[in-house]
Amino acid sequence: MAEKPFLPLAHGKFSYLLISLIVLLLLFPIVSDVFIERVIFDVFLSIVLLSAVYTVSPKKHVFTIALLLSLPTFAGMWSTYFLKNFYVTLVGWSFAVAFFGFIGIIVLSDVLRAEKVTTDTIHAAICVYLLMGVTWALLYSVMEGIRPESFVIAQGQFSSATDYVPHFLYYSFVTLTTLGFGDITPLTPAAKSFSYMEAVTGQIYIAVLIARLVGLHIAYSMKKDSS
Numbered sequence: 001m002a003e004k005p006f007l008p009l010a011h012g013k014f015s016y017l018l019i020s021l022i023v024l025l026l027l028f029p030i031v032s033d034v035f036i037e038r039v040i041f042d043v044f045l046s047i048v049l050l051s052a053v054y055t056v057s058p059k060k061h062v063f064t065i066a067l068l069l070s071l072p073t074f075a076g077m078w079s080t081y082f083l084k085n086f087y088v089t090l091v092g093w094s095f096a097v098a099f100f101g102f103i104g105i106i107v108l109s110d111v112l113r114a115e116k117v118t119t120d121t122i123h124a125a126i127c128v129y130l131l132m133g134v135t136w137a138l139l140y141s142v143m144e145g146i147r148p149e150s151f152v153i154a155q156g157q158f159s160s161a162t163d164y165v166p167h168f169l170y171y172s173f174v175t176l177t178t179l180g181f182g183d184i185t186p187l188t189p190a191a192k193s194f195s196y197m198e199a200v201t202g203q204i205y206i207a208v209l210i211a212r213l214v215g216l217h218i219a220y221s222m223k224k225d226s227s
Helices: 014-030 035-055 060-079 086-113 119-146 161-176 189-226
Strands: 151-153 184-186
Touching: 014 035, 014 119, 014 161, 035 060, 035 086, 060 086, 086 119, 086 189, 119 151, 119 161, 119 189, 151 161, 161 184, 161 189, 184 189
Parallel strands: none
Antiparallel strands: 151 184
């Protein structure tokens, strides 16, 4: 018996998450130490959190886990405006890694269970790819926070901890797509390992995803023609 949705969800449930992720990624290049820019970025990151939780809301147990992971992520993000404690921020980033990784796995499972290629399926597949980039970026931020100088940037060192996520979002997607411009370089063995793991994961995902979607489309077309 199919599981009864915990909360009602409109058709095209991945559209909200996809749009919020795209807006967030368009915003991050303008983020600097300017207060208002940071606030705007964090507002849209909060929207991404809410969209992700809403996307997985039909299943009660999944919704509960996502909600529990999102709360400390949200608290850690906004507490930086009131508490000048880097360890609180670091804990928030750690929960963010778990949150976005969890959401990515749930969305990917929906893609793999799909029986035909629809607009929603394509949106979900793109969401997984973008969530991968965001998750790795946050993971790199945690690594740099735990062990400074795990990465080096062309213009020197990071000016402050607020630079971590914007810089690593850029580095993450450059690595995920295997562009590798070289303006941010991993130095420690752990940083190097996670960087090439992301590059390999990104390429495998694209190869498997395309094969999956093409296979679904062919199977659905053949089934439709035979009916």
